[in-house]
Amino acid sequence: MIVRADAERTSTAFGMLDLRIQRWIWTEKWSVLRDAQERAIPALVGCDRDVLIAAATAAGKTEAAFFPILTHLLADTRDTGLCIYISPIKALINDQFMRLERLCEQLELPVWPWHGDISSSSKNRFFKQPSGVVLITPESLEAMLCNRGFQAPQLFAKLRYIVVDELHAFIGTERGKQLQSLMQRMELAVGRKVMRVGLSATLGDLGMAAEFLRVRGGSAVEVINSNSDPVRLQLEIKGYVEPSHLLAEQQDAPAITTSFIVQDLFDTLCGSNNLVFPNTRGLVEEYAHALGRLCEQQRVTNEFWPHHGNLSRDIREETEAALKNKALHATAICTNTLELGIDVGAVKSIAQIGSPPSVASMRQRLGRSGRRPGEPAILRGYVTEQALAKDSTLDIQLRTGLFTFAAMVSLLEEKWVEPPQTNGLHFSTLIQQLLSLIAQRGGVQAGDAYRTLCVQGPFPALGKPDFLDMLRHLGKLELIQQEASGVLLHGTKGERIVNHYSFYAAFAAEEEYRVVCDSRVLGSLPISSSVSIGDYIVFAGKTWRVETIDEEGKTILVSKTSTGKAPVFTGGKGQLHAKIRERMRELYRGTGVPHFLDAAAVLLLQEGRDSYARCRLDQRVMLSMGSNIYLLTWLGDKQNEALAAVLRKAGLSVSASGPAIEIFAKETGEQRIAHCLRAFASQPPPDAQQLLAGVFNLRREKWDWALPEHLLKKSYASLQMDVAGAHAWAQQYAAASQEQDH
DNA sequence: GACCTGCTGCGGGATG
Numbered sequence: 179m180i181v182r183a184d185a186e187r188t189s190t191a192f193g194m195l196d197l198r199i200q201r202w203i204w205t206e207k208w209s210v211l212r213d214a215q216e217r218a219i220p221a222l223v224g225c226d227r228d229v230l231i232a233a234a235t236a237a238g239k240t241e242a243a244f245f246p247i248l249t250h251l252l253a254d255t256r257d258t259g260l261c262i263y264i265s266p267i268k269a270l271i272n273d274q275f276m277r278l279e280r281l282c283e284q285l286e287l288p289v290w291p292w293h294g295d296i297s298s299s300s301k302n303r304f305f306k307q308p309s310g311v312v313l314i315t316p317e318s319l320e321a322m323l324c325n326r327g328f329q330a331p332q333l334f335a336k337l338r339y340i341v342v343d344e345l346h347a348f349i350g351t352e353r354g355k356q357l358q359s360l361m362q363r364m365e366l367a368v369g370r371k372v373m374r375v376g377l378s379a380t381l382g383d384l385g386m387a388a389e390f391l392r393v394r395g396g397s398a399v400e401v402i403n404s405n406s407d408p409v410r411l412q413l414e415i416k417g418y419v420e421p422s423h424l425l426a427e428q429q430d431a432p433a434i435t436t437s438f439i440v441q442d443l444f445d446t447l448c449g450s451n452n453l454v455f456p457n458t459r460g461l462v463e464e465y466a467h468a469l470g471r472l473c474e475q476q477r478v479t480n481e482f483w484p485h486h487g488n489l490s491r492d493i494r495e496e497t498e499a500a501l502k503n504k505a506l507h508a509t510a511i512c513t514n515t516l517e518l519g520i521d522v523g524a525v526k527s528i529a530q531i532g533s534p535p536s537v538a539s540m541r542q543r544l545g546r547s548g549r550r551p552g553e554p555a556i557l558r559g560y561v562t563e564q565a566l567a568k569d570s571t572l573d574i575q576l577r578t579g580l581f582t583f584a585a586m587v588s589l590l591e592e593k594w595v596e597p598p599q600t601n602g603l604h605f606s607t608l609i610q611q612l613l614s615l616i617a618q619r620g621g622v623q624a625g626d627a628y629r630t631l632c633v634q635g636p637f638p639a640l641g642k643p644d645f646l647d648m649l650r651h652l653g654k655l656e657l658i659q660q661e662a663s664g665v666l667l668h669g670t671k672g673e674r675i676v677n678h679y680s681f682y683a684a685f686a687a688e689e690e691y692r693v694v695c696d697s698r699v700l701g702s703l704p705i706s707s708s709v710s711i712g713d714y715i716v717f718a719g720k721t722w723r724v725e726t727i728d729e730e731g732k733t734i735l736v737s738k739t740s741t742g743k744a745p746v747f748t749g750g751k752g753q754l755h756a757k758i759r760e761r762m763r764e765l766y767r768g769t770g771v772p773h774f775l776d777a778a779a780v781l782l783l784q785e786g787r788d789s790y791a792r793c794r795l796d797q798r799v800m801l802s803m804g805s806n807i808y809l810l811t812w813l814g815d816k817q818n819e820a821l822a823a824v825l826r827k828a829g830l831s832v833s834a835s836g837p838a839i840e841i842f843a844k845e846t847g848e849q850r851i852a853h854c855l856r857a858f859a860s861q862p863p864p865d866a867q868q869l870l871a872g873v874f875n876l877r878r879e880k881w882d883w884a885l886p887e888h889l890l891k892k893s894y895a896s897l898q899m900d901v902a903g904a905h906a907w908a909q910q911y912a913a914a915s916q917e918q919d920h
Numbered sequence: 921g922a923c924c925t926g927c928t929g930c931g932g933g934a935t936g
Binding site: 320679 | 921922923924925926927928929
């Protein structure tokens with residue numbers, strides 16, 4: 179057997195694996211182990227350290243983790259161990275289950291897929307024999323701890339490893355804090371350390387990711403960073419100019435440039451598989467509909483399929499099947515539903531309409547193309563700018579849309595991605611974890627809860643007095659109550675909430691209407707998107723008339739029509755990192771032309787540079803235009819948000835706007851703004867409580883409504899602002915303006 | 921001018 183000889187000759191790690199796993203690798207005809215696998219096996223097989231594996235999407239990360247883990251679980255022949263694998267999405271659990279079960283069948287090791295769609299009979303069988311591999315979501319794990327807390331020590335008695343897949347998808351989120359807390363609670367239940375394994379393809383900073391995996395112990399995590407062969411990139415940004423007079427006259431008509439972009443997509447993408455990312459669900463609908471119509475007009479089979487989170491599973495699977503079907507050419511118009519885990523096979527190119535939300539996201543998207551040996555990863559960018567007019571805003575004059583996109587692409591080429599955002603406090607999730615801990619243990623001492631969740635857990639930023647404040651507030655809201663003995667229990671309201679299944683998710687979800695046509699569910703629309711009877715809408719790439727709206731049953735009935743308009747989906751704003759603004763400024767100051775711009779985009783680049791020079795933005799920080807003053811910091815959105823709060827507190831009417839802060843009412847005067855900035859710089863940075871005094875409407879996360887005011891402000895500020903960064907900038911500004919005065 | 925993710929236990933009734 180040649181295959182066997184190859185594997186043995188080139189690999190020492192191979193010999194460390196259980197013989198049955200070696201045999202399985204031979205029968206699968208794998209000639210060599212991948213780099214990540216080769217290095218992960220010795221790191222994991224001894225079960226004596228935490229490991230972070232960073233490797234490209236198709237580099238066999240799952241096997242890299244499971245070959246040595248299964249080997250370790252099988253080593254004790256009398257008592258097979260347990261491994262818990264945690265995934266952010268159900269579809270990934272289903273995928274991994276199919277891959278893993280083929281192997282584990284041979285090993286006589288049970289694999290337990292575990293999420294909301296799995297029957298309780300399978301789950302009950304696990305409770306009788308808790309060993310093997312459990313593939314689970316954080317929410318299902320939360321439910322297990324909540325409802326079977328007393329059994330936790332027995333259930334996890336044999337737990338050896340916790341594997342977290344798509345680690346980057348958790349970092350910096352409510353679910354991430356929840357996950358860290360769950361891992362901590364499992365370890366406490368069994369009274370010992372359990373080895374943690376993180377898997378990811380898109381990590382901006384491995385040290386921070388390691389620290390996320392093991393709070394206060396990141397430096398001891400073994401990091402395996404496997405860069406497989408770098409893929410050749412083929413990048414292009416095409417520029418388009420929207421005639422402004424037409425836009426003003428016909429508000430409702432689709433923009434002229436949209437139809438140019440649609441035509442270009444049609445011409446370049448037909449005949450191959452591609453993904454198109456227009457950034458919003460509404461635009462996914464618009465483009466899918468427009469491309470479908472174009473196919474109809476040209477009398478060719480439609481090759482364009484919509485995909486986003488509000489479409490029914492049914493419709494999403496149609497799109498996924500079209501992409502996987504080798505007999506068809508298919509292009510998906512999608513949101514980041516197709517950015518994560520689900521396997522849709524290799525695609526030829528990615529089209530990005532408008533700049534992406536982050537460089538990390540653009541890289542993840544691009545990772546979907548160029549997966550076959552020798553093929554490049556192709557990114558086609560499209561940027562629309564409005565025609566220049568006398569009254570054009572600064573934004574339009576500077577062509578910030580093009581410069582943002584170009585800066586991001588140039589950073590992508592340098593392999594830079596945003597570092598993970600780990601300083602969010604997420605006190606909302608602390609409340610959830612406290613209530614869940616009470617459920618798990620049937621009551622908990624306040625000091626014990628503080629130690630578990632804050633001192634040793636993922637919420638170390640909360641001091642003891644603040645924690646007690648929070649408990650008192652939760653008591654007032656009847657979420658918790660304290661027994662005479664000091665034990666914390668659920669209050670009447672807390673009891674009701676914890677006993678409903680909606681408790682297990684750490685993140686908030688908006689209520690939605692189901693959209694139904696002839697008893698087929700097409701998907702859902704958020705309650706907030708205003709839709710009335712008789713409206714014509716675009717949904718799932720087709721047009722419909724709204725027939726009835728059932729408020730009780732939360733259902734919208736529609737029928738087919740021939741015209742319609744994409745519905746409005748609401749949402750927050752992305753946060754641009756300061757590094758991108760820095761790169762934009764270098765582009766304005768430079769004279770070179772990035773190789774990835776087409777002729778029209780180069781013209782826009784020149785127009786932007788002309789405006790930058792004309793406004794003398796290299797020398798000045800403030801610029802009066804129309805009735806406003808712009809404070810051009812060129813900082814990231816979080817720093818600008820903090821500066822805007824500082825100015826707002828001084829009584830100015832302001833709004834953070836791209837690379838600048840816009841100050842309304844020119845009569846304010848540049849002097850007054852300069853004075854505010856110097857005053858801010860001369861004092862130590864204010865805390866959130868001072869900065870957000872008198873500011874309302876700060877609730878963003880699921881349990882924010884139950885936080886005492888000052889903790890809500892602290893949590894909000896940690897997520898939305900960088901006060902220290904803003905302060906550092908103000909100090910630089912103050913020093914520079916002093917020099918000018920002398 | 922943002923996007924996405926997730927969900928138990930129990931009881932009643934039908935079916936094999």
